[in-house]
Amino acid sequence: MWNCLRGCARFSSYVAIVVIAVIALASCGRKDARSILPDGLKLREGDIVFRRGNGLTSRAVLAADRHGLYSHVGMVVDSCGVMMVVHAVPGEPDYEGDPDRVKMETPEKFFISLNADIGEVKRLRGDTVAPAVAAREAVEIYRRGTLFDHDYDDSDTSRMYCCELVMHAYARAGIPLVGTFRHEFRLPGLGLIRCVLPSDICNNGRLATVAAF
Incomplete structure (x- = not known):
């Protein structure tokens, strides 16, 4: 019983780490996202x-x-x-x-x-x-x-x-x-x-x- 509980705890910790890592990577991706449109480019309707x-x-x-x-x-x-x-x-x-x-x-x-x-x-x-x-x-x-x-x-x-x-x-x-x-x-x-x-x-x-x- 005790071994089972310890195994479940380790698995839960592993899942939590994976979830945190995925969220962190997604957040980094959003923070690093930028527009590749050149600054100052003048667009016209119909372009x-x-x-x-x-x-x-x-x-x-x-x-x-x-x-x-x-x-x-x-x-x-x-x-x-x-x-x-x-x-x-x-x-x-x-x-x-x-x-x-x-x-x-x-x-x-x-x-x-x-x-x-x-x-x-x-x-x-x-x-x-x-x-x-x-x-x-x-x-x-x-x-x-x-x-x-x-x-x-x-x-x-x-x-x-x-x-x-x-x-x-x-x-x-x-x-x-x-x-x-x-x-x-x-x-x-x-x-x-x-x-x-x-x-x-x-x-x-x-x-x-x-x-x-």
């Missing part, structure tokens, strides 16, 4: 922002995208005079029970090092009207509470994935960013999907690089 993530889905996207550096894309919008980023993203809840959805957040949070290893900002050449129209469309998509499209079906805009949001918003502004080609590959747990990838947008010749970091 297209790219980042390369470090999660499982990001790695799967990069493995399928032989011509790309990035796994995720969003759009800069003007929210009451403040530049924000609208993007469709899974697995980044803001609160318990938060569904995968189209979000609006600060550029600094979009480019937080927890979710971004590298990034780039691109801008439509020689046009300020279409980007503003596209940005307003992106805001409307956000305000509708649009959920993330886990089927990656850009023929149905009731739900959207990241590339779909950007290309749809610009298409509504009269600027087609991509053609009809779609990549086919498998994502963990989703099977075969057919979709646009960030490189299809990033490599559009009408877009100029504002900053890469």
